[in-house]
Amino acid sequence: MSIKLIKAAAMAEQNDEIHLARLLFLLSEADRRAGKTIEGITKLAKLDFFLRYPNCLERMLHYLNKTAAKADIKDYERTSIESKMVRFRYGPWDDRYRRWIGLLVSKGLAVTFLNGRTVHLGLTGAGKAVVELLGTDEYYKDIKTRSNIVYMAVGSKSATALKDFVYEVIPEINSLKWGQGIEL
Numbered sequence: 001m002s003i004k005l006i007k008a009a010a011m012a013e014q015n016d017e018i019h020l021a022r023l024l025f026l027l028s029e030a031d032r033r034a035g036k037t038i039e040g041i042t043k044l045a046k047l048d049f050f051l052r053y054p055n056c057l058e059r060m061l062h063y064l065n066k067t068a069a070k071a072d073i074k075d076y077e078r079t080s081i082e083s084k085m086v087r088f089r090y091g092p093w094d095d096r097y098r099r100w101i102g103l104l105v106s107k108g109l110a111v112t113f114l115n116g117r118t119v120h121l122g123l124t125g126a127g128k129a130v131v132e133l134l135g136t137d138e139y140y141k142d143i144k145t146r147s148n149i150v151y152m153a154v155g156s157k158s159a160t161a162l163k164d165f166v167y168e169v170i171p172e173i174n175s176l177k178w179g180q181g182i183e184l
Helices: 003-014 016-032 041-052 054-063 075-079 097-106 125-134 138-154 159-169 171-175
Strands: 110-115 118-123
Touching (some): 016 041, 016 097, 016 118, 016 138, 041 054, 041 097, 041 118, 041 159, 054 159, 097 110, 118 125, 159 171
Antiparallel strands (some): 110 118
């Protein structure tokens, strides 16, 4: 693998817009179910975990005895740099979600509010319009489809139940140290 390719992958990972689009699609899936919000930042991160890492989405679908064919995971996605995960503080996701949520709110695409101690996240009208526009772009076709698959499969779980589920489906995560790569 060339250094140019590694640098390009690192730049893509640092591009907030890609991450924001994924989160918008997940928020849209919650909204489509009777105008619901996603209850909690960690729940959003756990849902995004399956969207962000197609290998894990496929593994989750097999675990649930659901067909993974609808997710249309390509061979290159199984071996790409992006398919490799790193163990972060609270599991196999990273700590940039507050930043990304702040960006969505500042752009007028999402709203947040507290209900008790839980942050709820939802789309604004402008956010819904952006999701509709992105949904027509061929580049986002897989993300749109997979967002629906993820939300249908595990979106009804609480954040804690979802955390436990991730560790059940991918138990090797439990034995890794923070910053260690996860090989699937």
